[in-house]
Structure formats: structure tokens, C-alpha cells
Amino acid sequence: MTALSRHASAFELRIEPDRAMRGATALVAALGAAALLAALNSHSRVADAAWLPASAWWGLTLLGPPLAAGLGWRLARHAPLRLRWDGRAWWLRSPEGAADERPLRLTVAIDLGTWLLLRLHAARGPLWPPRYLALARAAHPAAWPGLRATLFTAPQRGADDDDV
Structure with a gap:
């Protein structure tokens, strides 16, 4: 079989919200808030006039990162998704049962073997x-080999392309 005759068969994956990914997003948000507050605090100390009194900096330092973590946790939430390849294009449906299935172009942004970051480009423009x-093998152990095989044998183009 030549590379030109390879064909990715139809594939479907149900993607549930991942608590580990939400936790990682919350951690990154908290660390980002802490770094921003540290930078602003250090700049305030060397500036001619302090922006805020020390008690306000302590309050921001104690409240900022947990609030950012909560925001990161909340923003990382998503409804169950259905990602499918029909042999010609990738499709995404959210949430289950909704009629707004959209074609898209899918590329693998990061491949770590047991973890993938997929970039989805909607066909809207x-x-x-x-x-x-972000997908982890631990969350989809049975579908992981089929997902990887489909990702790397399916053409990297969307349903909005002319030659599909």
C-alpha cells in the first residue's frame, strides 16, 4: 500500500470534561496571577511613589492567585463533545444531541505520545x-490507538477546502 492509497476510516470520539486538565489550567492561572502580582509589587517598591500600601499588596497576594485559579477552573469547563472523522472531514458537535455540528480543520499542535493538543479551525472563516x-490516553484508553491512527492518516484539511 502506498502513501497515496492510505485512507482513514470513519472514527468518533466522545470527549468528556477532564478534571486533570481543569486542575492544570487552574494551576497555570494561579501561577500567572502570582507572577503578575510579584512583578507589580517589585515595580511599586522601586517607583518614586508606592502604588498601594503594603497591606493592600498582602491582600492582593492572598486573594489574587486563588481567584485566578477559580477562574481558570471555571473557564476550562466544557460540555461533552463529539469529535468525528467521516472519511472526508473532521466534525465537532457540542453538546451531545445539539444540531450544530460544524466541519473543521484539525491539526496536531503537540504530540507527547500519551497526550495530544489538537488545534481546531472552524470553517467559519x-x-x-x-x-x-487537550486529550490524554488515560481518559480514552480504548479509543487512543484509533484516534492516533486517524489523526496521522487523515488529510490535514477541512470541509471548507475546495478539493475535499
Whole structure:
């Protein structure tokens, strides 16, 4: 079989919200808030006039990172998704049962073997920002080999391309 005759068969994956990914997002948000507060505090100390009194910095330092972590946890939440390859294009449906299934172009942004970061480009046009999906083998052990095989044998183009 030549590379040109390879064909990715139909594939479907149900993606549930991942607590580990939400936790990682919350941690990154908390660390980002802490770094921002540290930078602002150090700048305030060397500036001619302090922006805030020391008690306000302590309050921001104690409240900022936990609030950012909560925001990161909340923003990382998503409804169950259904990602499928029909042999011609990738499709994404959210939530289950909704009629708004959209074609998209899917590329693998990061492949760590047991973890993938997928970049989804909607067929709505270049002004729409891409969406990212992080998938772990631990969350999809039975579907993982089929997912990887489909990702790397399916053409990297979307349903909006002319030659599909």
C-alpha cells in the first residue's frame, strides 16, 4: 500500500470534561496571577511613589492567585463533545444531541505520545480564533490507538477546502 492509497476510516470520539486538565489550567492561572502580582509589587517598591500600601499588596497576594485559579477552573469547563472523522472531514458537535455540528480543520499542535493538543479551525472563516482540545490516553484508553491512527492518516484539511 502506498502513501497515496492510505485512507482513514470513519472514527468518533466522545470527549468528556477532564478534571486533570481543569486542575492544570487552574494551576497555570494561579501561577500567572502570582507572577503578575510579584512583578507589580517589585515595580511599586522601586517607583518614586508606592502604588498601594503594603497591606493592600498582602491582600492582593492572598486573594489574587486563588481567584485566578477559580477562574481558570471555571473557564476550562466544557460540555461533552463529539469529535468525528467521516472519511472526508473532521466534525465537532457540542453538546451531545445539539444540531450544530460544524466541519473543521484539525491539526496536531503537540504530540507527547500519551497526550495530544489538537488545534481546531472552524470553517467559519479566518477571523474566528482556533479552539484547542487537550486529550490524554488515560481518559480514552480504548479509543487512543484509533484516534492516533486517524489523526496521522487523515488529510490535514477541512470541509471548507475546495478539493475535499
